Amino acid sequence: MSEIEVRTAEAAEFEAVGAVFGGAMMFEPTPDDLGRQLFEPERTLVATDDGRIVGTTRALTRDLSVPGAVVDAAHVTGVGVRATHRRRGVMSRLIGQQLRDVPEAIAVLWASEPAIYGRFGYAAAAWGTAYEVDLHRVGPPDGPIRPGELGELTVEEALKELPTLLRRAQEQRPGVSGRSELLWQKHLQDKPDDRGGRTARQILVHRDEAGSIDGYALWRGKMNWIPTGPANEVQVEELVAPDATAYRALWQHLLTMDLSAKLGYGYGAVDEPLLQLVRTPTALDRRVGESLWVRVTDVPQALQQRRYAVPVEVVLDVTDALIESNNGRFRLTADASSVSCERTDAAADLSLSVAELGAAYLGGRQLAEFAATGRVVEQTPGALGRATAAFGWPVAPVSVEIF
Ligand SMILES: CC(C)(COP(=O)(O)OP(=O)(O)OC[C@H]1O[C@@H](n2cnc3c(N)ncnc32)[C@H](O)[C@@H]1OP(=O)(O)O)[C@@H](O)C(=O)NCCC(=O)NCCS
Missing domain, CATH: 3.40.630.30 (Gcn5-related N-acetyltransferase (GNAT))
Structure with missing residues (x-):
């Protein structure tokens, strides 16, 4: 060979x-x-x-x-x-x-197949929800839309206006990747060959009363006429609206497109607020799949650089088959103002591998979930509950872009 x-x-x-x-x-x-x-x-x-x-x-x-x-x-x-x-x-x-x-200290990816990356210590850390919406049944959010509230941008305008909003979305929800200027240019590239029979990308924006953009949606349409009449399709590629009014107005607009029967959106979070806004949530066909996979490559650095939902002190006994320096016991101490994670000789409260740390890293999966299969072992009674609460987060993580 x-x-x-x-x-x-x-x-x-x-x-x-x-x-x-x-x-x-x-x-x-x-x-x-x-x-x-x-x-x-x-x-x-x-x-x-x-x-x-x-x-x-x-x-x-x-x-x-x-x-x-x-x-x-x-x-x-x-x-x-x-x-x-x-x-x-x-x-x-x-x-x-x-x-x-x-x-x-961490590596992340989207997996083409879920069976590939677990062996390397990666774990699915965020679930994504793909929606297919029956626009005839959904009962969109209602309420008046102020004249001038919605508009469209050119790519050049979008390159100036949208990055701030994505950064605000990063402050609100874990799992969102930042984009450099070049990555934004790539993201907004719209080669006719890549459109798959859909229209050019529309850049829809919402403005607050002072005229500042506080939410946007990237979407395309596809004409579809069936014997009973028009049944067009709306494909939402990205919707980022850190402001609640913008979020409602953008969805209201997209869910009421004329001539349209179906809307697709591939990047919903498991707690996507859209469900609260529609009258018939069952008209949103939901499919949950793995979104982002996380691999912790430097245990103390990774655990130190995130924040925790409640104060915690716990000694973790970590195993890692690939990265030798991740093996051993680490004391994680966190409160509202500080976090430290250091190697220790103290007895372990929890034993786990680097994969379970990756799964819980974005706050979307519970450490306790892994106790049932023996992947996390509680050595000190009560430690699992305390650590699970601390690693959790009020907002579910989701990645809004396959990279
Ligand atoms: C997935 C891919 C990169 C694997 O490459 P490879 O060199 O064949 O992988 P390896 O030989 O190192 O495989 C290591 C182990 O993973 C397993 N494995 C590899 N690909 C797998 C797959 N798609 N599904 C399940 N297991 C897989 C192998 O069986 C092997 O298991 P073993 O150690 O128990 O024998 C390759 O098949 C590929 O290019 N696939 C298409 C593109 C793709 O899916 N890329 C991933 C994008 S996220």
């Missing part, structure tokens, strides 16, 4: 890396200048066989909202192995090295 080597990519390998990932995912990559500028070769690993790239993984430099903070998180993407080289441990080598290399 040939010898596989793993190394850091070079800038000139942008196309080759894209081709391996595109081949693995079965899409035709369309490399462009923005993609090239966003390529971080020094944060990309390639596996080569006889000099030819056969496997890739990339880490993007981005931040992420976590309970009470916005932190650096390695955004892992582009994981692909040529079909001719599958099941020979190529991905395992790439992901193992990547997790040991990344300087951030």
Whole structure:
């Protein structure tokens, strides 16, 4: 069998890396200048066989909202192995090295298949809800819409106005990834080939009484005429409205589009407030799936950089099969104003692996959930309840974008 080597990519390998990932995912990559500028070769690993790239993984430099903070998180993407080289441990080598290399205390990703990443200590940390809404039944939010309250922006205007709103959304909800200016440009790119028969992207905004934009929705329509008449489809790609009035007005507008029968939205949280606004919540067909997966790569740093719902002092005995320095006991102490997490010789209150820490990291899954399967073991009576309450968060995490 040939010898596989793993190394850091070079800038000139942008196309080759894209081709391996595109081949693995079965899409035709369309490399462009923005993609090239966003390529971080020094944060990309390639596996080569006889000099030819056969496997890739990339880490993007981005931040992420976590309970009470916005932190650096390695955004892992582009994981692909040529079909001719599958099941020979190529991905395992790439992901193992990547997790040991990344300087951030956590790595996050969207998984194409849930069976892939658990073995590397990743865990689903946020659930996402995909909605398909029957617009004839839903009973949209009502209330008058003030003239001038809603409007549309060009891409150039949106690039100036929308970043602030996403940052405000990060302050409200864990799981939301930040976007640099380049990432915003990429996000708002609207290549006709990528529209899948839908209209160009509409950038809908809501303005408060002073005229400031306090919410936006990115959406597209698709004409559909059936024998009984129009049954158009509305696809909402992103809706960010930190302000409650904006949130209601944007949904009211989108749920009442003329000629339309169906609305799709793929990035709802499990506690999405939309359910409170409609008269018939059962007209929103809901499918819950994994949203963001989290891998804690540096236990003390990761636990120190988020906040906790209630004060806590707990000694965690952590195991990690990939990153040696994460093994051992750590005392986590947190109150309203400070958090510390340090190595200790004290007896453990809870035993768990790094995967359960990842699952609970965004506040969306309970540590206690894992006691039932023995993945978290309570060593000190009462510690599980206290730690579960502290790791929880009042707002469910969700990622609003597949990266
Ligand atoms: C998923 C993928 C990267 C795996 O690469 P690979 O080099 O074959 O993986 P490895 O050989 O290192 O596999 C390690 C283990 O994971 C398992 N595994 C790999 N891919 C899996 C999958 N899709 N589902 C379930 N298990 C999988 C292997 O069976 C192996 O298990 P074992 O250790 O018990 O034998 C590759 O198959 C691929 O490119 N798939 C299509 C693209 C894709 O889904 N990428 C992920 C994007 S998030």
